[in-house]
């Protein structure tokens with residue numbers, strides 16, 4: 518019984534933590550985007566950078582709302598289009614989550 522109630526407490530404690538983690542992941546993804554992508558892409562609603570050549574992240578979210586397709590894009594080379602990034606897996610995951618969060 519005692520073990521059960523401690524497990525229950527643990528599970529309850531984990532719930533808000535999961536929501537918090539999601540918020541943090543999006544904030545981190547936005548930071549990655551501002552640092553590495555904003556030169557070419559409009560990365561968010563308040564962002565003034567970007568260029569005509571690169572689609573805005575909001576439009577990418579609209580037209581390619583697929584996390585694995587985005588991950589694959591980011592792990593491939595795009596010579597002459599996008600620089601080659603050495604993004605960590607974590608950074609790729611958070612920036613993809615951030616892009617998809619812009620979907621309306």
Ligand code: HEC
Nearest residue numbers: 553554556557570571572577581587590598599600602612
């Ligand atoms: C040097 C400019 C440049 C930078 C920096 C850049 N991109 Fe791009 N990106 C482009 C261009 C140009 C395209 C359009 C390529 C095409 O359509 O062939 C593109 C396309 C994409 C696409 C595919 C869009 C689609 O419709 O399939 C994704 C996803 C993407 N960029 C994500 C990123 C992310 C994430 C970063 C930052 C880590 C980044 N880009 C940084 C220029 C850039």
